[in-house]
Amino acid sequence: MTFVEIYKTKNDGSQEIIATCRLKDDVVACEGNEVLINNLKEDGISDYSSADPGKKLFFKDGPKFLEQLMFNFKSGYLNASAVKEG
Numbered sequence: 001m002t003f004v005e006i007y008k009t010k011n012d013g014s015q016e017i018i019a020t021c022r023l024k025d026d027v028v029a030c031e032g033n034e035v036l037i038n039n040l041k042e043d044g045i046s047d048y049s050s051a052d053p054g055k056k057l058f059f060k061d062g063p064k065f066l067e068q069l070m071f072n073f074k075s076g077y078l079n080a081s082a083v084k085e086g
Helices: 034-043 063-072
Strands: 002-009 015-024 027-032 079-081
Touching: 002 063, 015 034, 015 063, 027 034, 063 079
Parallel strands: none
Antiparallel strands: 002 015, 002 079, 015 027
16 A cells, blocks of 8 residues: 655654545545644645646545655655555
């Protein structure tokens, strides 16, 4: 199964997984931090691979949504892994 983990960097520099998003039947389902997941559902994420700078991706966009998470969560506080299999 294809998935992405979203990490929060803690004060001591360690990382904690706060959400996991998995591909199920070409739709993404996430579990973990409810506030983060609700924001992802309602607001979507930016599609940095699109020529349209305002294009958003949502859970229904499946694999493309998972691929773009790592580009949307790339900071000192929140990060997303590359797409993993397992």
